[in-house]
Amino acid sequence: MMQEIPLTHILFVSTALFFIGMYGLFTRRNLITMLMSIELMLNSVNINFVAFNKYLFPDNLDGLFFTLFIITIAAAEAAVAIAIIINLYRSHQSIDVEDATEMKY
Amino acid sequence: MNISSILFYAIAAFILGAGVLAVTSVKIFRAAIWLLFSLIGIAALYFWMQVEFIAAIQIVVYVGGIVVLIIFSIFLTQHSGKEMNSPAVGKKLVSAMAALFGMAFVANLIAHYEGFTYPSSKPFNPNVSAIGTQMLSTTSHGFILPFEVVSMLLLAAMVGCIVIAMRPKNDIENSSVHNNQTN
Numbered sequence: 001m002m003q004e005i006p007l008t009h010i011l012f013v014s015t016a017l018f019f020i021g022m023y024g025l026f027t028r029r030n031l032i033t034m035l036m037s038i039e040l041m042l043n044s045v046n047i048n049f050v051a052f053n054k055y056l057f058p059d060n061l062d063g064l065f066f067t068l069f070i071i072t073i074a075a076a077e078a079a080v081a082i083a084i085i086i087n088l089y090r091s092h093q094s095i096d097v098e099d100a101t102e103m104k105y
Numbered sequence: 106m107n108i109s110s111i112l113f114y115a116i117a118a119f120i121l122g123a124g125v126l127a128v129t130s131v132k133i134f135r136a137a138i139w140l141l142f143s144l145i146g147i148a149a150l151y152f153w154m155q156v157e158f159i160a161a162i163q164i165v166v167y168v169g170g171i172v173v174l175i176i177f178s179i180f181l182t183q184h185s186g187k188e189m190n191s192p193a194v195g196k197k198l199v200s201a202m203a204a205l206f207g208m209a210f211v212a213n214l215i216a217h218y219e220g221f222t223y224p225s226s227k228p229f230n231p232n233v234s235a236i237g238t239q240m241l242s243t244t245s246h247g248f249i250l251p252f253e254v255v256s257m258l259l260l261a262a263m264v265g266c267i268v269i270a271m272r273p274k275n276d277i278e279n280s281s282v283h284n285n286q287t288n
Contacts, residue, residue: 004107004109005110007221007223008218009113009117012212012215013120015208015215017121019204019208020121022203023200023203024127024128026199026200026203026204027128028128029189029190029192032137032182033128035175036136037128039167040124040143043143043144043167046147046159046163047147050151050154051154053229054154054156054229055221055223056222057224058224058228059224059227061235061236064159064231064236065236065240065251067159068162068240069251069255071162071167072255073255074171075166076259076262077262078174079262079266080262080269082174082178083266083270086181087270
């Protein structure tokens with residue numbers, strides 16, 4: 001069926017996606033785009049969980065449950081982060097991390 | 106090279122290409138749309154792996170929920186067509202080198218790891234009723250406790266979002282007084 005694709009190729013894809021998200025987190029200075037990079041990294045982890053479950057432990061469903069809980073927590077995290085970002089925009093008129101320096105040092 | 110593996114490589118290229126554009130695009134609205142395409146590609150990868158339930162959850166929660174929330178917040182906080190400041194070249198270079206080094210390191214580890222023990226090619230077809238039964242089961246392999254904890258987390262996040270984003274009361278009164286004066 002689909003055994004022509006080894007597990008390692010799916011792991012390569014998720015590794016590349018994780019480090020793409022890391023690059024975005026390092027270079028972006030806008031809070032919304034940093035949040036988007038974090039979503040990419042979380043998704044790469046989800047791909048890993050599902051792939052390991054499918055290829056190595058087809059009797060169990062634990063990887064799928066981890067994926068479901070990660071998706072749920074990512075949704076909660078995105079909602080709280082966007083509430084904080086909107087509040088920050090209200091007080092600073094900007095969502096650039098360089099402009100919120102009150103708590104620096 | 107059959108149609109299934111061609112499909113896998115096409116989906117993988119789509120995910121990674123859209124992901125790269127999502128983190129490098131200078132216009133924030135375009136970055137959000139590329140993120141949307143990348144998440145749709147990941148849902149397609151779940152469909153390819155025949156975990157249809159996770160793929161449906163991915164589309165409903167990420168594509169229908171989180172990306173829409175992100176686009177809303179972009180419209181609330183920015184001019185969507187405005188270009189963001191591009192990061193300094195040195196910073197870009199260092200970040201790209203760090204990401205490429207990490208990618209090469211982990212890919213090298215994966216490529217040389219021999220410890221995966223594949224079971225004797227059993228089919229993996231999780232049906233939704235099995236997922237639901239195990240999710241709500243109270244036996245030793247059930248996930249009822251994380252399920253309840255995550256429901257409390259969602260409630261706390263909902264209340265927390267409202268409290269954080271709510272404008273303080275005296276602020277509203279001040280602004281209305283101000284508006285009356287200007288009128």
